[in-house]
Structure formats: structure tokens, C-alpha cells
Amino acid sequence: MDLSFTARTVILGASILGIVGGVLGCFALLRRQSLLGDALAHAALPGVCLAYMLTLSKNPGPLFLGALVAGLLGALSILAISRFSRIKEDSAIGIVLSTFFAVGIVLLTHIQKLPYGNQSGLDKYLFGQAATLMPRDVFWMAILGAMVLCTVVLFYKELHMLIFDREFGASLGFPMRRLEILLTLLLVTVVVVGLQTVGVVLMVATLVTPAAAARQWTERLWVMLLLAAVIGGGSGTAGALLSATIPRLPTGPVIVLCSSAVLVLSLLVAPQRGLIWAWTRHRVMVRRIQEENLLKDLYRWGERRGGDWSSLVPWNLLMGIRGQSGSQLHRLARRLEGQGMLSRSSRGGHLTAKGLAAASHIVRKHRLWELYLTRRLELSSDHVHRDADAMEHTLSDEALAQLDELLGFPTVDPHGQPIPAGSQR
Amino acid sequence: MSPTLVILLVGCTIAAACALVGTFLVLRQMALLGDAISHAVLPGIVLAFLISNERSTLPMLLGAGALGVLTVFLVELSHRTGRLKEDASIGVVFPALFAIGVILVSRYAGQVDLDLDCVLYGEIAYTPWDLLYWQGQSIGPKALWVGGGVLLLDLLIVGLFYKELKITTFDASLAAALGFAPTAVHYLLMSLVSVTVVGAFESVGAILVVAMLVVPPATAYLLTDRLSHMLGLSVLCGVLSTIGGYGLARWLDASIAGAMGVVSGLLFVAAFLASPRHSLLSRLLRQGQLRRDMHEQLLLLHLDHGDGGLPLAEVSRRFSWSQRRLAKTVERLRARGWVEQSEAGLSLTPDGANALEHSGQGPLRHGPEDGSSVTVS
Numbered sequence: 001m002d003l004s005f006t007a008r009t010v011i012l013g014a015s016i017l018g019i020v021g022g023v024l025g026c027f028a029l030l031r032r033q034s035l036l037g038d039a040l041a042h043a044a045l046p047g048v049c050l051a052y053m054l055t056l057s058k059n060p061g062p063l064f065l066g067a068l069v070a071g072l073l074g075a076l077s078i079l080a081i082s083r084f085s086r087i088k089e090d091s092a093i094g095i096v097l098s099t100f101f102a103v104g105i106v107l108l109t110h111i112q113k114l115p116y117g118n119q120s121g122l123d124k125y126l127f128g129q130a131a132t133l134m135p136r137d138v139f140w141m142a143i144l145g146a147m148v149l150c151t152v153v154l155f156y157k158e159l160h161m162l163i164f165d166r167e168f169g170a171s172l173g174f175p176m177r178r179l180e181i182l183l184t185l186l187l188v189t190v191v192v193v194g195l196q197t198v199g200v201v202l203m204v205a206t207l208v209t210p211a212a213a214a215r216q217w218t219e220r221l222w223v224m225l226l227l228a229a230v231i232g233g234g235s236g237t238a239g240a241l242l243s244a245t246i247p248r249l250p251t252g253p254v255i256v257l258c259s260s261a262v263l264v265l266s267l268l269v270a271p272q273r274g275l276i277w278a279w280t281r282h283r284v285m286v287r288r289i290q291e292e293n294l295l296k297d298l299y300r301w302g303e304r305r306g307g308d309w310s311s312l313v314p315w316n317l318l319m320g321i322r323g324q325s326g327s328q329l330h331r332l333a334r335r336l337e338g339q340g341m342l343s344r345s346s347r348g349g350h351l352t353a354k355g356l357a358a359a360s361h362i363v364r365k366h367r368l369w370e371l372y373l374t375r376r377l378e379l380s381s382d383h384v385h386r387d388a389d390a391m392e393h394t395l396s397d398e399a400l401a402q403l404d405e406l407l408g409f410p411t412v413d414p415h416g417q418p419i420p421a422g423s424q425r
Numbered sequence: 426m427s428p429t430l431v432i433l434l435v436g437c438t439i440a441a442a443c444a445l446v447g448t449f450l451v452l453r454q455m456a457l458l459g460d461a462i463s464h465a466v467l468p469g470i471v472l473a474f475l476i477s478n479e480r481s482t483l484p485m486l487l488g489a490g491a492l493g494v495l496t497v498f499l500v501e502l503s504h505r506t507g508r509l510k511e512d513a514s515i516g517v518v519f520p521a522l523f524a525i526g527v528i529l530v531s532r533y534a535g536q537v538d539l540d541l542d543c544v545l546y547g548e549i550a551y552t553p554w555d556l557l558y559w560q561g562q563s564i565g566p567k568a569l570w571v572g573g574g575v576l577l578l579d580l581l582i583v584g585l586f587y588k589e590l591k592i593t594t595f596d597a598s599l600a601a602a603l604g605f606a607p608t609a610v611h612y613l614l615m616s617l618v619s620v621t622v623v624g625a626f627e628s629v630g631a632i633l634v635v636a637m638l639v640v641p642p643a644t645a646y647l648l649t650d651r652l653s654h655m656l657g658l659s660v661l662c663g664v665l666s667t668i669g670g671y672g673l674a675r676w677l678d679a680s681i682a683g684a685m686g687v688v689s690g691l692l693f694v695a696a697f698l699a700s701p702r703h704s705l706l707s708r709l710l711r712q713g714q715l716r717r718d719m720h721e722q723l724l725l726l727h728l729d730h731g732d733g734g735l736p737l738a739e740v741s742r743r744f745s746w747s748q749r750r751l752a753k754t755v756e757r758l759r760a761r762g763w764v765e766q767s768e769a770g771l772s773l774t775p776d777g778a779n780a781l782e783h784s785g786q787g788p789l790r791h792g793p794e795d796g797s798s799v800t801v802s
Contacts, residue, residue: 029510029513032510032512032513033512034510034512034513034515034516035457035460035512035515035516037516038460038516081697084697084705084708085647085697085703085704085705086646086647086703087643087646087647087697088454088456090454090455090456090457091451091454091456091639091643091646093456093457094456094457094459094460094635094638094639094640094643095639095640095643095690095693097460097635098460098633098635098636098639098640098686098690099636099640099686099687099689099690099693100690101633101636101686102633102636102682102683102684102685102686102687102689102690103683103686103687103690104683105633105679105680105682105683105686106673106674106677106679106680106683106684106686106687107679108680108683109678109679109680109683110677110678110679113678113679201464201520201523201631202520202523202524202527204516204520205516205517205520205521205524207516208513208516208517209516209517209520209521212509212513212516212517215508216508248531248532249528249531249532250527250528250531252524252527253523253524253525253527253528253531254524254528256520256521256524257521257524257525257528260517260520260521260524263517267503267506267508267509273508275506275508
């Protein structure tokens with residue numbers, strides 16, 4: 001693709017920001033301080049304005065320094081408010097965020113009415129204007145980003161401990177307090193680096209969204225850091241590319257939407273934690289329980305007629321047992337027929353040999369568990385049915401065999417009903 | 426009406442409305458949900474603009490209100506799945522919605538008469554000239570009608586559902602047990618927050634709404650322990666911020682909304698440092714009092730156990746107290762006639778023994794026999 005020099009600068013800057021933001025965001029996310037980044041971004045604004053008022057130039061150096069100092073001051077204020085008063089941390093964040101920002105707005109509007117020439121453009125810090133990134137800015141972003149990443153690599157072990165077992169780390173003599181300060185310092189640095197590109201409001205998403213997406217795919221910190229860097233960098237690149245090719249599409253918001261899309265995708269399809277898999281697993285479990293319950297009902301019905309499992313059980317009778325609707329029951333019966341467990345006609349159905357074996361296995365689990373509860377845990381026999389109803393679907397075959405042995409291969413359950421013999425399966 | 430009066434009235438109605446709902450946000454530890462809503466209403470406002478094709482207030486209120494409730498819903502949805510913590514769900518939802526809003530504004534800049542600056546810091550200075558017309562007649566500034574309407578709505582709902590809001594805020598499980606439907610109250614409050622935010626949005630902008638929602642109630646929270654007083658005080662703080670902010674903005678020739686935020690912050694700092702109940706100062710004073718009480722009791726108990734006089738140097742050595750601390754403690758006890766100093770040293774007077782007997786559960790008194798409590802109060 002043929003991209004202008006400006007576009008390439010912007011893309012480079014956005015991807016650097018994405019990588020560094022993603023990595024630092026992981027720490028913020030895991031320490032449950034996701035919104036600290038938001039507060040720091042807002043708190044940096046008065047620093048930028050004051051630095052401008054003092055130097056009267058838009059050199060990135062002083063502005064950066066001003067933002068850094070103000071951001072740190074904001075972080076300290078949050079800490080002080082939530083520690084030395086009854087105000088909770090969420091309100092403390094809200095207070096610092098809004099008052100610092102208000103100071104920033106007052107200074108900004110004050111500056112804009114001052115009689116100097118070059119004050120316009122300070123407000124690009126509000127929404128970010130990636131298009132105004134200069135090669136010089138990107139150079140500094142790269143240097144600072146590299147410094148942040150090197151610090152993370154150097155202190156990886158300590159940071160790992162800080163996140164997952166702070167007390168243990170402290171007991172080993174690691175300076176946890178100083179590490180927290182270091183982490184906050186790194187966070188402020190990244191936030192300040194990002195302000196010019198994505199702006200105050202969207203900065204928080206550059207940190208949190210890639211980290212939250214990465215979290216879905218792994219349980220290991222270093223994998224999460226790498227993934228967050230990839231997702232952040234990728235979203236940065238994709239967002240900057242899109243906004244460079246399509247007119248009137250601001251860079252920051254597009255970057256945020258890209259990473260948000262990755263997050264939604266991750267929430268849905270990530271292995272283990274993905275919601276789709278969780279729903280599927282749930283669905284499969286529900287179906288199995290329904291099937292096993294029907295088998296059990298058919299078994300009981302035959303048992304009550306002295307072991308006659310070959311005559312037809314009418315549908316309306318089966319519907320009555322669990323209050324299922326006709327169509328629910330028929331769907332269920334069709335599934336069992338497909339598995340060769342049931343043969344059915346329009347009036348009713350009965351167990352096949354295979355179905356009978358499966359059904360007696362379930363009833364066996366149920367009754368053995370009831371016996372275990374009454375004998376070993378000494379629960380009264382009228383209390384155990386409900387519990388056994390749940391266990392019959394989850395008890396494994398090994399556990400069943402051990403249970404059988406433990407109870408001395410019993411043949412009758414606490415209610416006096418026979419326990420079907422095992423090993424038919 | 427003079428422009429100044431209009432601006433002050435608009436500011437006060439909005440500040441009061443925000444303070445009312447904000448009180449519940451702060452108490453429920455949902456301050457940041459208010460922050461999230463105030464940003465996320467942007468796409469709702471822009472969409473309402475695009476659909477209704479005019480800058481009328483009702484569609485905007487509806488659109489933004491819907492987005493506010495959607496935000497709360499999305500935050501809870503992603504939080505409930507257990508995949509994201511609550512702070513993270515807030516942190517991913519509102520930037521995404523705000524980003525959509527910013528993109529909509531930039532794409533349809535020609536059609537949308539909304540510029541991003543006013544989204545952030547509002548344009549309360551122009552409210553006196555943005556009039557509302559009814560059958561061709563001007564009936565006053567629009568923002569005043571909107572602010573007044575929102576304030577009335579908030580007053581009405583908070584007044585009608587005061588009991589419900591109170592009980593769900595302080596004891597959600599008790600509320601559920603009594604059949605108060607905390608979820609319904611939660612969504613009612615969130616809708617109210619959304620509507621309030623939208624009403625304030627045009628005048629003070631997205632971020633300073635947060636200042637109005639969170640800072641005055643937090644200030645009031647440091648001043649009182651009663652909900653009804655907290656509501657009143659936070660409205661008062663909001664109104665004071667408005668008036669002070671207007672003055673400050675005039676003086677600095679800066680954004681009025683920003684200055685309102687600054688003044689509310691200053692009020693908070695004042696309460697944080699010096700509120701009679703819950704401030705740094707009162708905390709230090711209490712700690713000092715406790716420390717003095719403890720020193721006195723320690724000395725009394727020690728003298729009670731010893732027999733005869735105890736030389737000052739010995740006391741100082743045993744407790745490793747500084748000369749100054751020892752002198753002051755002895756001085757206080759002597760003034761009350763509880764100890765006396767003789768040749769042999771310090772000893773307890775009958776009055777002192779009596780006081781010790783009746784001192785009850787001082788810091789150093791042991792609790793009941795099981796030794797469970799050494800009460801510090």
C-alpha cells in the first residue's frame with residue numbers, strides 16, 4: 001500500500017503506544033486498578049497547561065514533564081484520600097479525575113485567551129490527534145516505550161510477586177511499596193506518552209481493553225503480557241491504517257474500537273474461558289441430565305410393574321412426572337431413540353436393552369449414593385433423595401466402584417428398593 | 426433576566442440535581458459508573474441528533490437516557506460472566522461507546538451541530554441566549570427549563586422513593602428480604618443518573634458532570650453521618666461551587682464549568698483537611714487525645730501496682746518516655762489531684778485510686794475474663 005510519510009509516522013506511533021499500553025494495562029487490570037489509568041490521564045492535563053504557561057512553548061519535553069508530575073500528584077492524591085478519610089477508592093478516583101481535569105480546563109481556556117500566538121493545539125491532548133504526531137514525537141515514544149518495557153522485563157519476577165502474592169513477597173524482604181511506586185510511575189509514563197495520540201478520555205481503553213482481551217486466553221502472566229502487546233500493537237496499527245485510508249475517521253476512537261472488537265471476540269471464543277464454550281458445555285450438561293432423568297423415570301415405571309420394561313409407557317404419564325410439555329418430551333425421546341436407548345410410537349415409548357442398561361446404571365448411582373449418605377454421613381433417609389438426584393449425573397464410574405466396595409456391595413437402598421447390579425456397562 | 430442570573434440559575438439547578446443523585450452513587454460505591462455514564466451518553470445524543478434532525482431536547486434526553494441504561498447493562502453483563510472484574514468492565518465499556526460517539530461526530534460533522542469541545546466542557550456561558558419558544562413566544566432560556574425539569578424529576582423520584590433508595594443503599598440484602606427489589610431500584614437510580622447527566626451535559630460538559638456528581642456528595646459525606654443531611658449538604662456544596670466557580674471564571678477569564686469543578690474540588694479539600702467529624706485534622710486530634718489518655722492510664726495503673734513513691738527518673742526509664750512527655754502527663758494528672766509528688770517520688774492519691782477504680786474501660790483496662798477485648802474507644 002502506498003502510504004504517505006505522515007501516515008507511516010502515525011501508524012508507527014500508534015503501534016508503539018498499543019504495545020506499551022497493552023503490557024502496562026495487564027498490571028493495572030490484574031491489580032484491579034483499571035480505572036487508575038483513566039484518572040491519571042485526566043490528571044495530566046493541568047500539568048501540560050502549567051508547563052506551557054511556564055515555558056510558553058510546545059516543546060514535548062517540558063509538556064511531558066508537566067504531565068508526568070501532575071499525573072503522579074493525581075495518583076498520590078487518590079492514595080491520600082482513600083487512606084486518610086472515609087471516602088472509598090472509587091469516589092477518590094472520581095474526585096481526582098474530575099477536579100484535576102477541571103483545573104486543566106480552566107487553565108486551558110485561560111491560556112487560549114492569552115495574547116500569545118502559538119497556544120492553539122494544546123487541546124489536541126483532550127481527544128488526541130494522532131495526525132499531528134511528528135517523527136520527533138514518535139522517536140521519543142519509542143525511547144520511553146523501550147525504557148518501560150525494559151523495566152518490566154528486569155523486574156518481571158518482582159512484579160509477578162507484587163500482583164499475585166504481595167504479602168509473601170514482602171515477607172521475603174522485597175520492597176513491595178517501592179515496586180508499587182515504580183509500577184505507578186511506569187503507568188503514568190505510558191499514559192502521558194499516549195495522551196497526544198488517543199487523548200484523555202480514550203487512554204484508559206488503550207490500557208485496559210487489550211489486557212482484558214489477553215486475559216481470556218491464558219492463565220500465565222508472561223503469555224498475557226505478550227498477547228496484550230500483540231493485541232494492543234495490532235489494534236494500534238489497524239486503527240491508524242483505517243483512519244489513514246478512510247477520510248474523517250479519527251485515529252484514537254478507531255484504535256479503541258479495534259481493540260474492543262478483539263475483546264468481544266476473546267470473551268466469546270477463547271478456549272477455556274470463552275462464553276460460547278461455557279454455554280455449549282452448559283447446554284450439553286442440561287441435555288444429558290434431561291435424558292438421564294427420562295431413562296430413570298422409565299426404569300422406575302417398569303420396576304413398579306415387577307420388572308416389566310418392555311410394555312409401552314404412555315407419553316402423558318411421563319409428561320406428568322416432571323411437568324414437561326409434550327414437544328419437550330418428544331424432542332427428548334427422539335434424541336434417546338437416535339442413541340438406540342428407546343423405541344417409541346405415537347402413544348408412548350419403552351426402553352430398549354441398551355436403554356435399560358443405561359437406566360439401571362443411573363438408578364444404581366442414585367441409590368448407592370443414598371445409601372452412602374444414610375450409612376456414612378448418618379443423614380435420615382428422607383433427606384437424601386434430592387442430593388442423590390444431583391449426584392447421579394456427576395458421579396464417575398471409578399467413584400461408583402469404590403462406593404460399592406466401601407458399602408460392602410449392598411443390594412438394597414435405604415428406602416428398601418433394590419439397587420440394580422453393576423457391570424452391565 | 427440578566428445573563429449572569431441565568432447562568433447562575435442554570436448552574437445551581439444542575440449542580441443541585443447532580444448532587445441529589447450523586448449522593449447515592451457515592452454511598453453505593455458507584456461513583457465511577459456515573460463517570461462511565463457521563464461519557465457513554467455521547468453516541469446517544471449524536472444518534473438522537475441524526476435521527477430527529479434537529480437540536481430539540483426531548484429526543485436527546487431519550488437517546489442519552491437509553492445509552493446510559495445500556496452502559497449500566499453492558500457493564501453488569503460483562504461483570505456477571507465472571508470474565509472481567511467490575512473496574513475492568515467499566516474501563517472497557519465506556520471508552521468503546523465514547524469512541525463510537527466521537528466517530529459519529531466526526532463523520533457527520535456537517536449535520537451535527539455539536540463540537541467536541543463543548544462535549545467536554547459545555548457552554549454554560551451561552552445559555553442565556555439559547556431561548557426556548559412556545560407558540561412563537563420566547564419563554565426563557567432553554568437550559569433553565571431543562572435544568573429545572575431535571576431537578577424537579579430528581580426531587581420527585583428521590584422524595585417518592587426515599588425509603589427504597591435508603592434501604593437498598595445501606596443494606597441491599599435486607600431490602601431484598603423485605604421485598605424492595607434492589608435491582609429495580611438500581612436501574613431506577615441509573616436511569617435517573619443518565620437523565621441528569623444528559624440534562625447537565627449541554628451546560629457543563631461530559632467530564633465536569635462527574636465533578637458535580639461525585640465531589641459535592643463526597644464533601645458532604647465527610648461532614649455528616651445522616652443521609653438526609655448529606656443530601657442537603659451536597660446540594661449546598663454544589664450551589665456554592667456554582668457561585669464560586671462563576672466568580673473564579675470571571676476573574677481568570679476561563680471556562681465557567683471548569684471553574685465550578687475547581688471550586689467544588691477546593692471545598693472537598695477543605696472538608697478533607699478540617700471537617701469536624703471525618704477529616705485529617707479531627708483524626709489527628711482524636712489520636713492525640715487517645716494517646717494522652719493512654720499515657721495517663723498507664724502511669725496511674727503503674728503507680729497503683731507499686732508501693733510508695735516512684736522516682737520520676739525511674740518512670741522515665743521504665744516506659745522509655747521522653748522528659749517532656751513525662752512532665753506533661755504528670756502535670757495533667759497533678760492538676761486533677763490524682764497523683765502527688767513527694768521526696769520518695771510519684772504516688773497515687775486517694776482521688777487517683779478512686780478515679781482509676783471508676784475509669785471503666787479505658788484503653789488499658791482488660792475486658793472480661795476471656796481476655797477477648799481490650800477496648801479502645
